[in-house]
Amino acid sequence: MSAITSVIGFPRIGANRELKRAIEGYWKGSLDLDGMRAVARDLRASHWRLQKEAGIDLIPSNDFSYYDQVLDTSMLLGAVPRRYRDLGLGAEDTLFAMGRGYQGERGDVTALPMKKWFTTNYHYLVPEIDGDTEIRLSGSKPFDEYREARDMGIETKPVLIGPYTFLKLARGPQGADLTLEGGLIRDTGEAYRQILARFASLGTDWVQLDEPYLVMDKEEGDLELFRTLYRTILPGAGEGEGRVHVLLQTYFGHVADCLRTLDELGFDAIGLDFVEGCDENLAALKAHGVPDGTTIFAGLVNGRNIWRNNYAVSLGILDAIRQVTPDVALSTGCSLLHVPFSVKGEEGLDPRTVRPHFAFAVEKLGELHELSILAETDEEGKKASEQLAANQKLFDGTRVQADQAVADRLASLSESDYVRQPDRPTRQSIQAKELGLPILPTTTIGSFPQTREIRAQRARLRKGEISQEEYDSFIASQIDRVIEHQEAIGLDVLVHGEFERNDMVEYFGQNLNGFLFTSNAWVQSYGTRCVKPPIVWGDVSRARPITVRWSSYAQSRTDHVVKGMLTGPVTILNWSWPREDVSHRIQTEQLALAIRDEVLDLEAAGIKVIQIDEAALREKLPLRRSDWHTRYLDWAIPAFRLVHSAVRPGTQIHTHMCYSEFNDIIKDIDAMDADVISFEASRSDLTVLDAIQAAHFETEAGPGVYDIHSPRIPSVDEMVDRIHEILGKMEAGKVWVNPDCGLKTRGEKETWPSLEHMVQAAKRVRRELATGGRPAESR
Incomplete structure (x- = not known):
């Protein structure tokens, strides 16, 4: 029996940048809308199958986007400024207008502001909320993609940007700071409550809500904002027999200053990054403990770099977590969006001395699966020593001589x-x-x-x-x-x-x-x-x-x-x-x-x-x-x-x-x-x-x-x-x-x-x- 494995997110561009070529072909007029959608659908199917074949238990859906996942969230919640709505475009073209601007027969509008996604080189589109914005569940993308995977026989874990992170990233017109007041907070919480209820009605087991903004310094009122949102969202998580389990996922750092708050709210699982923020997260777990019924999703496989995982180090961290709680699942540290697709085909890297040191997204799936096996013992009480020994060879001795x-x-x-x-x-x-x-x-x-x-x-x-x-x-x-x-x-x-x-x-x-x-x-x-x-x-x-x-x-x-x-x-x-x-x-x-x-x-x-x-x-x-x-x-x-x-x-x-x-x-x-x-x-x-x-x-x-x-x-x-x-x-x-x-x-x-x-x-x-x-x- 191996530990449960979860992937936070997977690259969407394809092994050969198929998504890039399809979207740019659509922009140039060489591919129609249905053609672009078909490429996207094939990529999603291929990526879900890859993860299933790799032995991943909780496979993400809704991590796909034509442009940006934060922009998708804005559209899902109806946070589409009037200047884009007035263009009268379809869903994809509205999304592209918000992402890259529009200049044509329907109007002339600039794009939304673009900023770096925390400490990565990925850029997100800054949500804009003004007095005309009505936050409400306004789209079906997460549900459509969940059903799309289920129709293939693959049960997925839908992934969404969480409400706290969404509101903290959002701005008013002209980049003004957003006033987070009662109506906006209430409407956002209600929209997410409806999202969970909709997934519960579909029979979804797990939903992942990404809250990376929790690893940031907290301003006065931040934790109360978080509590207020989730007190609306969590009770019953959809209610009834079809109750959905909620994974509160953090990454890019530690949540030592708010772990007690997360514990109090009763999440089914909390995802913590043990690649970045490892020491602080471990200390917080030891200090506060873990409530009964809460699973810790331990982010052990680096989603930010391409070097092979050091299994001995990861298993040592896992052992330290298990001293606090036995209820642990294994996860990537963050989405694999931030690493390349696969080492396969990199013939320019020496297959004996160089290539074995690297793991891209596909290889990291294998690492996660192997760690899940190594994390458990066989009938004789011995760990799968062959995989561990092969991995350890990569870290023994000096890889390259100093200059x-x-x-x-x-x-x-x-x-x-x-x-x-x-x-x-x-x-x-x-x-x-x-x-x-x-x-x-x-x-x-x-x-x-x-x-x-x-x-x-x-x-x-x-x-x-x-x-x-x-x-x-x-x-x-x-x-x-x-x-x-x-x-x-x-x-x-x-x-x-x-x-x-x-x-x-x-x-x-x-x-x-x-x-x-x-x-x-x-x-x-x-x-x-x-x-x-x-x-x-x-x-x-x-x-x-x-x-x-x-x-x-x-x-x-x-x-x-x-x-x-x-x-x-x-x-x-x-x-x-x-x-x-x-x-x-x-x-x-x-x-x-x-x-x-x-x-x-x-x-x-x-x-x-x-x-x-x-x-x-x-x-x-x-x-x-x-x-x-x-x-x-x-x-x-x-x-x-x-x-x-x-x-x-x-x-x-x-x-x-x-x-x-x-x-x-x-x-x-x-x-x-x-x-x-x-x-x-x-x-x-x-x-x-x-x-x-x-x-x-x-x-x-x-x-x-x-x-x-x-x-x-x-x-x-x-x-x-x-x-x-x-x-x-x-x-x-x-x-x-x-x-x-x-x-x-x-x-x-x-x-x-x-x-x-x-x-x-x-x-x-x-x-x-x-x-x-x-x-x-x-x-």
């Missing part, structure tokens, strides 16, 4: 290596004279559209159909084209377009020692956007110059300033699969030294502006405020300073961040000591400006004036309004005008008109400032 040169270089660093001289105001004055840029200088974040032709040429090079010289000639022609186009529309600081790069992290990894790469290990980032992170296998150092050639070439083709484009060390690590045998701090410092070498080579080659993207800096900020500095910022911020501290005063250092909550770490961002920062602000309605103003932010800044993750083309007037909104909170001399992210994923047909409108908007505002400000009637 002594890297260790010596780190050991030789001093405090002065983390400080740039002179101070920033002095540097900014020098840079203003040397660069000679106008007020409100315009630029882009770095990348330009990766067209089908560019991807085809890269594939031809990889297959040996063209020579390196032919490929390089093609890249040069693309740079020529984009430089000429940027000059023509009037951008002030140009970029070379990054056409030679397949990805902003993988490309750098390919030029660094210590990295491995996969062929198909894609992970969903937002909507249909997928990324393929490289793997940090050993100590990191720069193998060769990475960007100097093409940045120098671009600068030679124009009299304008061209930015050198780099990815920063924190982002490279956060968007890679990091080692688990070495701390994140050490890995980041190794990366910082490698990128420092590149910065100095760019400067020596005559590049006067260098952008070091730290798009993912905020992403891995610990969820508990007390851990922010000691476990992250105290080494992440200095690592960035290490990258650029040795450049001369006249070299202007930029950085970029996207889709995160910046307000609460704005002073730490200023302490990165960059000269200019650009960041996403369009989808968050520029709410970061208040924090910039309050912090007396020294860094020049370019809050994004339009959303590049939407295909709509913003008008000149729209961006003029945005710029003036920025100028209401920032000095004009410190403002840059730019999109809110790179343009790699956009098409040419929306990229260039949008940029032309942006430049025209900046020029109009410059004229207004030169003549005394904006006319009152246009404000």
